[in-house]
Amino acid sequence: MTRRNAPDWLTKWEYAHRGLHSPGVPENSLAAARAAMAAGMGIECDIQRTLDKQPMVFHDWELGRLTDGSGLTEVFSAEELEALFLQDSEERPLRLSRLLEEVAGKVPLLIEIKSRPEYDVERTCLCTAEMLKDYDGEHAVMSFDYKVGEWFAANSPETVRGLVCTDTLDLGFLGAWRASGAIESAAPDFLAMDIRDLPSAIPSMWRESGRPLLSWTVRSAELREHALAHVDALISEGEGLA
Numbered sequence: 027m028t029r030r031n032a033p034d035w036l037t038k039w040e041y042a043h044r045g046l047h048s049p050g051v052p053e054n055s056l057a058a059a060r061a062a063m064a065a066g067m068g069i070e071c072d073i074q075r076t077l078d079k080q081p082m083v084f085h086d087w088e089l090g091r092l093t094d095g096s097g098l099t100e101v102f103s104a105e106e107l108e109a110l111f112l113q114d115s116e117e118r119p120l121r122l123s124r125l126l127e128e129v130a131g132k133v134p135l136l137i138e139i140k141s142r143p144e145y146d147v148e149r150t151c152l153c154t155a156e157m158l159k160d161y162d163g164e165h166a167v168m169s170f171d172y173k174v175g176e177w178f179a180a181n182s183p184e185t186v187r188g189l190v191c192t193d194t195l196d197l198g199f200l201g202a203w204r205a206s207g208a209i210e211s212a213a214p215d216f217l218a219m220d221i222r223d224l225p226s227a228i229p230s231m232w233r234e235s236g237r238p239l240l241s242w243t244v245r246s247a248e249l250r251e252h253a254l255a256h257v258d259a260l261i262s263e264g265e266g267l268a
Contacts, residue, residue: 032215033186035164036259039068041136043243043263044085052092052112054083056120056128060234063133069073070136070242070261073122075150080104081122081157085140095120111174136218136240136261137192141171142198143156151177158185168218170199187213188240191229192220203230218242221249224256233258 045058048063049076054071062069072085089095093110093228107119141147151174167178168188175187191203219229233239241257244250244266253260
């Protein structure tokens, strides 16, 4: 596949990890998105697929940590999830459609599609792409799973896409980006690298070739200083914010 240039906007922003969340403002909530926009930050968010094939702005595979509900996220409909409350707040789980309506191109979005080994992530790609097809704001999709980039390259090639990489966090894709053919299959416009794993030879070569390198998750002043020396854009939260 012919290499293409990533859009300029990608590296001109800092991105609030799961929105600009804080005590009383839950991650991936409408309030966190509004706070990020008010602070002049782009928004990084997560997507889980519901039972009725709706892309939900939600990180976990289970509901217990983030809501007053319990059970697997994917066995509930979007309407059922919207009836829950997030993290001791009045905020509720958010559909991607509602987030797009709220952001409306004011800031860029980095949309991470959650996956895990043996998961049918292509279905999540499809429902997410359907939601994004008429959205005019700056946005990109990304995932630890190379199959996400592969799907978008084949089915929505105009969508900016990234490969999320880690050699430290073991949630099913530890070191997966290093597998033979993974980067080529994902056909990413950018890499989003675990900041704990930088500097590293492949990401450094990637960046030196003029391709964008992002980092996650910048959670301290020390990591911020480290990231600014090695990457083009930061995905940050908490004490890692400017």
